[in-house]
Amino acid sequence: MTITIEPAAYDIYMRSIARRPPEEYAVLAGFLDDPFHVTDLRPIPPMTDARGRANAGHAHVQLNADYIGHYLNRELVPFGKYLLGILHTHPLGITRLSGGRAGGGDGDIPSMRGTLERAAKSEPRWQYFLAPIGMYDVDQGKDHLIGNVVCLDHPEPIPASINIVSKIVQPAAIQASSSVTSDVGFPADDLIAHGWRYQERINSILADQSTPRPHREWMANYLDGIRQQDLLARRERLLRSVDRQA
Ligand SMILES: [Zn+2]
The missing domain is CATH 3.40.140.10 (Cytidine Deaminase, domain 2)
Incomplete structure (x- = not known):
C-alpha cells in the first residue's frame, strides 16, 4: 500500500x-x-x-x-x-x-x-x-x-x-498548429481555431465532476490524440494546396 x-x-x-x-x-x-x-x-x-x-x-x-x-x-x-x-x-x-x-x-x-x-x-x-x-x-x-x-x-x-510525487495530468497544450505560420507562408488561423475547438471539449470533459476522474483523463487524452492527427492531416492538405498554387 x-x-x-x-x-x-x-x-x-x-x-x-x-x-x-x-x-x-x-x-x-x-x-x-x-x-x-x-x-x-x-x-x-x-x-x-x-x-x-x-x-x-x-x-x-x-x-x-x-x-x-x-x-x-x-x-x-x-x-x-x-x-x-x-x-x-x-x-x-x-x-x-x-x-x-x-x-x-x-x-x-x-x-x-x-x-x-x-x-x-x-x-x-x-x-x-x-x-x-x-x-x-x-x-x-x-x-x-x-x-x-x-x-x-x-x-x-x-x-x-x-x-x-505529482500524479496530476495537465491537459496537453496545442503544439501542432503553432509552428505552421512560421514554417509556411499561409495563414494558420483556421488550424488554430480548429485546435481550440478540441481544447474547449477537452476542458469541459476535465471539468465534469460527475464523471470519475480517471475516465475524464482517459477521454481528454484520447481527444488530444485525435486532435493531433486531425491537425496534422489538415496541415498536410494545406501544404499540398500551397504547393499547387506556387
Ligand atoms: Zn496520534
Whole structure:
C-alpha cells in the first residue's frame, strides 16, 4: 500500500504543522476514485472548549468537526473531492497510532474508525482513512512521515509507504498548429481555431465532476490524440494546396 502526496500539498505540511510542537493535524483530501492520492492538505485548528481553549497538547489533539465539515462542504465537495484522511503530528518516537476504547473517541484508531462508520451513511465510497503520522526531529532537522491506513475491514492499521510525487495530468497544450505560420507562408488561423475547438471539449470533459476522474483523463487524452492527427492531416492538405498554387 502506497500513499501518494502531491508535492504542493506536502510543502504546505512541511511549512506549517511539521515544524510546530506536536500535536497538530491537517486534513488530507483528494478524489475518492483514487483514494490513496492526496491532492490537498489543509491544517485545521483543534477543537475548543466552552471557554475557547484548544483541546490539544503534546500527546493528543481533538479534531474540530465543524471546521472539517466546513472545509469539506465549501472546498472539497464542489470540486468533486472528499476527505481521504488526517495527517497528525506526534512527539518524536511515537511511531504508532494510539489505541483506546472502541466508540470512546479517545485514541487515534477508535476515532478514525468512528469517523469512517459515520461517513459510511453519506459517502460509502470512503473506505480507507489515510492516517500518516508526522514526527519532526529538531536535532537532525529532519521530518519523518509514517504511513498508516485505517480500514473497517481490518482491526489493525495497515502500514503504507509514502511517495511525494505529482500524479496530476495537465491537459496537453496545442503544439501542432503553432509552428505552421512560421514554417509556411499561409495563414494558420483556421488550424488554430480548429485546435481550440478540441481544447474547449477537452476542458469541459476535465471539468465534469460527475464523471470519475480517471475516465475524464482517459477521454481528454484520447481527444488530444485525435486532435493531433486531425491537425496534422489538415496541415498536410494545406501544404499540398500551397504547393499547387506556387
Ligand atoms: Zn496520534
